[in-house]
Amino acid sequence: MTPSNRRRLLHCLPSMLPALSAFVLALSLGTASAQTGLVAPTDAGSASATYEPKRGQAGKDVVWIPTPQELVDEMLRMAEITPQDYLVDLGSGDGRTVITAAQRGTRAHGIEFNPDMVELSRRAAREAGVADRATFVQGDIFESDFSDATVVTLFLLPDLNLRLRPALLEMKPGTRVVSNSFDMGDWEPDETADGGADCRSYCRAYKWIVPAKVEGRWKLDDGALLVLEQRFQKLGGHLAIDGMQHPVSDAAMRGTQIAFSANGQRHTGEVDGGRITGRDGGGKAWSAVRER
Numbered sequence: 001m002t003p004s005n006r007r008r009l010l011h012c013l014p015s016m017l018p019a020l021s022a023f024v025l026a027l028s029l030g031t032a033s034a035q036t037g038l039v040a041p042t043d044a045g046s047a048s049a050t051y052e053p054k055r056g057q058a059g060k061d062v063v064w065i066p067t068p069q070e071l072v073d074e075m076l077r078m079a080e081i082t083p084q085d086y087l088v089d090l091g092s093g094d095g096r097t098v099i100t101a102a103q104r105g106t107r108a109h110g111i112e113f114n115p116d117m118v119e120l121s122r123r124a125a126r127e128a129g130v131a132d133r134a135t136f137v138q139g140d141i142f143e144s145d146f147s148d149a150t151v152v153t154l155f156l157l158p159d160l161n162l163r164l165r166p167a168l169l170e171m172k173p174g175t176r177v178v179s180n181s182f183d184m185g186d187w188e189p190d191e192t193a194d195g196g197a198d199c200r201s202y203c204r205a206y207k208w209i210v211p212a213k214v215e216g217r218w219k220l221d222d223g224a225l226l227v228l229e230q231r232f233q234k235l236g237g238h239l240a241i242d243g244m245q246h247p248v249s250d251a252a253m254r255g256t257q258i259a260f261s262a263n264g265q266r267h268t269g270e271v272d273g274g275r276i277t278g279r280d281g282g283g284k285a286w287s288a289v290r291e292r
Ligand SMILES: C[S@@+](CC[C@H](N)C(=O)[O-])C[C@H]1O[C@@H](n2cnc3c(N)ncnc32)[C@H](O)[C@@H]1O
Pocket: 058, 059, 060, 061, 062, 063, 064, 065, 066, 067, 089, 090, 091, 092, 093, 094, 095, 096, 097, 111, 112, 113, 114, 117, 139, 140, 141, 142, 154, 155, 156, 180
């Protein structure tokens, strides 16, 4: 482990304490291969074919610890993956999240700095029969373009999540981001879940849905003016009707879906660039266009 990775590990110790005992236990019980089930069988004559990762081994910005399979399953459930999705795992380790997604019919891609882990993942994908849908590249997540993903998964560290946050917030509205164990600072998750009774360490996952950007002034078809303030998925503001300002309450974005109450009426709608179309609580259609 490099000195900088050791510093990072120490920095995270408080939040990792519950997991550390399980981690030490895992180390004493055996190797990562027993944990992952994804290590390819030995192939005499090829050095990389005999490579066995070790839990806690150094990585560029964070050590490798695999997400427990129970939590991988839960994270993919949270992400609501479909065959139409394209999942990217940032720091893909032994490839388990990518391969599991591919086994469910989703095209998935891992970006991993450690070339041995990339080879290991590719072999595991071939053995699982999903190499056409599960691909891996050796690279630095901070120098990679993953903007075409519709689902991003990660198991990094809090400060790394914060470094990625601006890029994640620029992704297409509706993109799901699911993180093992670490949050996104003051961007509150849309959902939190656990890995279940059999999950022993690193068993909490957070999901965010990239919100459409709606801050600003919107002219409604009935002449009212909707003024929105936005902080991530949370909204405030007011609806101005005939010079009277009615505060917007109970307001949030869920990807491209907007919902708010104002002037005693619930409004829901779908944001499509500079236009919102939807229905009010009484079922009446409404629409709005962004004011320039
Ligand atoms: C905690 S492990 C998570 C592995 C996998 N995503 C999982 O959930 O099982 C973090 C992984 O990120 C890799 N990594 C660290 N810094 C990286 C970087 N800058 N670019 C790409 N991969 C990186 C490490 O080598 C390690 O495999």
